[in-house]
Amino acid sequence: MINVAILGFGVVGSGTAEVIEKNKDVIKTKTGADLVIKHILDLRDFPGSPFEKLVTHDFNDIINDKEVDIVVEAMGGAHPAYDFSKAALEAGKHVVTSNKLVVAQFGTELLEIAEKNGVRYLFEASVGGGIPIIKPMMSDLAQNRIDGISGILNGTTNYILTQMSENGAEFADALKEAQTKGYAEADPTSDIEGHDAARKIVILAALAYGKLISPDDIHCEGITKIDAKDVKFAEEMDGYSIKLIGHAEKVGDKILAFVAPRLIPTANPLHDVSDVFNGILVNCDMLGDAMFYGRGAGKLPTASAVVSDVIDIAIKSEMKAGSAKWTDAADDDIAPLSDHVCAHYFRIAGCVKCMEKVCDNIVHCVSENGETAFITKPMTEAEAFEKEKAFAENGTKVLSRIRVL
């Protein structure tokens, strides 16, 4: 049993509690970790919440509780987040955080304190929200020299740029829409000027190259000057998209890191990372290019990353690490394909009328030289098979049937 205390019961803190409680059984089954939330620190009370009784207003209740193994810092801001993290590590407790500001500013010191005290300071949620990127950089890719990192690290700016691209919107209008939808804050400076991305790229660069650069020491250019015309021209020229990119590479012995809007060629996997999604492309000397893609922000995605760190500590503490667990499937465990539901693409040797005799729920259709291709609304595999039979009975040959993802 691993006891967890959560500092701050805002978006990430309450999400962390939710993930631990909702998926207790999956976590136990897959990893053997038995996680228990013991304290929640917040200035507020939460009457009616299932976690009400765990709330304390006094950090000492946590730091003095010898049974607390892991402290999750989800307060945000530099202080007292940094001070509490430091105190927890000095008290021999592991600390897990989503706070990129603290990691980018005080990470070196906190990692040193953790090492001295035989505990760990983990921060998977500080970059890329829920996307596994910090642990892959630390372990899965550790046998590679990193030639470069390019990341779409900020969902707000990516949403704005996607709007500018898809609707031809100007920056100011796209920002306003992002604020209306809750993707941008009332004061969006940290996002649109690139400061948020700067904190994230220095953390990734530190993992790749072993040196933490202060975010204040790198070139940081936001997206406020991007004109709708730029987006249009870039697209016209060779299909380029424009994205805000945090980039780091080695130049000789030095580290080059900066944040700036970039044109992305169509062949680059970052080209189509749209809306609030993040994508991080890591160029490795052995593996080549690898991209990690997913939700870079949001309550449950970020909390998912926090809990992955908590589990990592739990399983290493209890030495249950890392073998897959499964049994052979019985026949009864396997569902037949006929249960599968999806839209279907058909191509028939026949006209639109032949199609309409058999199928009515058509989403797309194209007809050429006596052949008709069309896509249906979702149906079961069994229904799709019935359609094939019906075409045959009508004397219409089905040339292709392909399932739509």
Next chain:
Amino acid sequence: MINVAILGFGVVGSGTAEVIEKNKDVIKTKTGADLVIKHILDLRDFPGSPFEKLVTHDFNDIINDKEVDIVVEAMGGAHPAYDFSKAALEAGKHVVTSNKLVVAQFGTELLEIAEKNGVRYLFEASVGGGIPIIKPMMSDLAQNRIDGISGILNGTTNYILTQMSENGAEFADALKEAQTKGYAEADPTSDIEGHDAARKIVILAALAYGKLISPDDIHCEGITKIDAKDVKFAEEMDGYSIKLIGHAEKVGDKILAFVAPRLIPTANPLHDVSDVFNGILVNCDMLGDAMFYGRGAGKLPTASAVVSDVIDIAIKSEMKAGSAKWTDAADDDIAPLSDHVCAHYFRIAGCVKCMEKVCDNIVHCVSENGETAFITKPMTEAEAFEKEKAFAENGTKVLSRIRVL
């Protein structure tokens, strides 16, 4: 120090030796693991190879060597790969493999034997080549229920389908080209009929749902029946691409897994995974969609994944696991942006002639209503800045400058 024996010195085996030797220092610095190759089993000798003296023809040299901690099985095929893996595990040695055939067929038994003997059986390289996917499924995503997995798991078929899409090629011609380029084998059956993808999707499904289904028990449909017309019509209708997808999901208590070509809508991140690249999309209940993208085959990418398993065992054996290591960057560690080289997009208030007065290395250009946008060949930041100055001196206003990724 961790002693490694490699079974089979073919593509993956020799790649594994190369990654361990070439990146010994990075591995040591980043993870603390000190890896030594002690034996290489192969029927052949390798005179002149730097590994010549390590070669043995007798598996007993490895199984009886108490100093061997980890056996890398890179032989391929079912036998004797399975038999040697079993013997190694029973002798208390960890086993790492890239052999999806053995994992999909004998994985349950080998995992049980490993557990009984207090060692680990790892197979990161068996799915997605060099892409970290097995360990993320086992740990980073373990706090999520997996709603579904959809993967482009076979590089050969993805290359063929990409050719059919980009050049309008028919299947047979695209296959021939893939064979010429070395992307498809002389007997391509296992790839084009989907058998390779079937082995991989049952492994992923086992990690997600705890039950290993025999690849023979799932619906497996290859790409041989895809017509160039289907590719064309799919694209015409709403920009769909066609990819060979291994898919798994839970239907009630049962697992539904199958391999088939699918139409992929443009909004799906798998839509643009092209050529020999793989992409694996995992739908998680907390995190949402996450995609892992990279090289799904090839000597060094696959070897990179093998070595990541070796390191995972090494650091867990020596209990050095998992804290990031870095120091603060000194000024001297930081490269100036002026060193950065990339192509540049400019938009100027002026005509093509104004552009040509200052820039000659133009890759793309578009001119409209007195404004000209263009993309240059790569230049340093310092050179780009000089261009800006030159435009100003000529009285031409630079409206935008954006770096190209």
